[in-house]
Amino acid sequence: MDNQIQVDENGKLMCSIEYTIAVIGGKWKPVILWHLGTDGTLRYNKLKKFLPGITHKMLSQQLKELEKDGIIHRKQYNQIPPKVEYSLTEKGYTLMPILKAMHRWGAEHW
Amino acid sequence: MDNQIQVDENGKLMCSIEYTIAVIGGKWKPVILWHLGTDGTLRYNKLKKFLPGITHKMLSQQLKELEKDGIIHRKQYNQIPPKVEYSLTEKGYTLMPILKAMHRWGAEHW
DNA sequence: CTGCATCCACTTAGATACTG
DNA sequence: CAGTATCTAAGTGGATGCAG
Numbered sequence A, B: 001m002d003n004q005i006q007v008d009e010n011g012k013l014m015c016s017i018e019y020t021i022a023v024i025g026g027k028w029k030p031v032i033l034w035h036l037g038t039d040g041t042l043r044y045n046k047l048k049k050f051l052p053g054i055t056h057k058m059l060s061q062q063l064k065e066l067e068k069d070g071i072i073h074r075k076q077y078n079q080i081p082p083k084v085e086y087s088l089t090e091k092g093y094t095l096m097p098i099l100k101a102m103h104r105w106g107a108e109h110w
Numbered sequence C: 001c002t003g004c005a006t007c008c009a010c011t012t013a014g015a016t017a018c019t020g
Numbered sequence D: 001c002a003g004t005a006t007c008t009a010a011g012t013g014g015a016t017g018c019a020g
Helices: A018-023 A029-040 A044-049 A057-067 A096-109 B018-022 B029-039 B043-050 B056-068 B096-108
Strands: A003-008 A013-015 A073-076 A082-087 B005-007 B013-015 B072-077 B083-088
Touching: A013 A018, A018 A029, A018 A044, A018 A096, A018 B029, A029 A057, A029 A073, A029 A096, A029 B056, A029 B083, A044 A057, A044 A082, A044 B005, A073 B083, A082 B096, A096 B096, B005 B029, B018 B096, B029 B043, B029 B056, B029 B072, B029 B083, B029 B096, B043 B056, B043 B083, B056 B072, B072 B096
Parallel strands: none
Antiparallel strands: A003 A013, A073 A082, B005 B013, B072 B083
16 A cells, blocks of 8 residues: 555644545535636636535635635636636646546446 | 536436545545555454544444445455455446545645 | 444534625 | 625534444
8 A cells, every 4th residue: 555644734644535635525626626627717606607506605615725725726807896717727737637537437327 | 518417316406526526525435445445355443444533433334325325345244253344346446546546646736 | 343323512504694 | 796704504423332
């Protein structure tokens, strides 16, 4: 087994797969990233339309976390009405193989 | 975008990536599957040692769900003391590329 | 050794209302 | 349009004890 022992911000032991889960895990993040990855750049509301059932609060929250982890980029236009665009960072794009694999597996094993 | 519209058991819309998340998502499942995938067959307690911090309750629960979804196989030996072995099913092994990718990404982007 | 049931603290997410 | 704050209901996981 080659998974190295790692430690999270609380000093708890983790293996590297747990780090990945911490970054892209949860109900919404994979789907958010999937859409940003396939569509390129999306405004807040456009993105929201791709996520049936997500609440306003959840979307902001998830986006903020993804931004903090360096996965997505947030570009704000200072205008009225406001306009904000989200896109994947370079680091974010490195996740696409995983997301593609997940998407494909889901389609095949439904 | 080629993600088809799908429906879950409650009639809610899902895209296929959400199904994958539903099956392998959460804090523990990817790590459980990772260990079963790399080590082959593991007894309950041996598996538990690989998951620092997991409680008894959580492990049973996660294993039961994975079994229900056809991802892992449970082999029980009727003896005292009990002995139960877990391993990946064929369907479970099809998840390994995803898990490998997650493991690798985590190691590279820590 | 493996698994289940109960209880309870804690976390999480939804609804709603408000801001620039 | 994009985001924040608060309140609260529901979900989740940990501790513990019991069983085969």
